[in-house]
Amino acid sequence: KAGVTQTPRYLIKTRGQQVTLSCSPISGHRSVSWYQQTPGQGLQFLFEYFSETQRNKGNFPGRFSGRQFSNSRSEMNVSTLELGDSALYLCASSSLAGGYNEQFFGPGTRLTVL
């Protein structure tokens, strides 16, 4: 099976712009979670989607949003970018949501905001 893929792998944006990141889960996986990774902060949970519905949300401002499509692919959008949004954005998929289901991570999208 192909692993989790994310596009693009690298992005450079300027303050005030918006950005959309994409995540394709492992075939058959229905849950997709998004994380922000910054040095010293570890992986901070953004949100989780399951069957096109957001079922969990972290403590990020409303500028961060996401959605999931019927084929389980997910997108994450950040509007009005700030310098502090520079980070590695990881998505992870699992066959089902919650429980003891292992999450498989993608390679990440490195976003730089200038």
Next chain:
Amino acid sequence: GENVEQHPSTLSVQEGDSAVIKCTYSDSASNYFPWYKQELGKRPQLIIDIRSNVGEKKDQRIAVTLNKTAKHFSLHITETQPEDSAVYFCAARGWGYNTDKLIFGTGTRLQVFP
């Protein structure tokens, strides 16, 4: 809200020595505790996990222990090797819709010197 604290942030050991990483969690409903290893420039990968009904789990040179009363769990690596050098993340997950997000610690950078 839910919180996972991880210590130490950096750990240096000689090849062949043991390494121990400790985590505490705040949500008493947490019942799933995975550990992820992230090598430089790579995606996090699950190395071992433990469920709340088990006190200890071992897989070759790695083991995890869980103390639910103290809300504390630890990763033990014995006979460390240079390829164990990486950042290790602990995580905890609760139970129930909108409360079962996976919360990560801030990571431990392990360096194993030959």
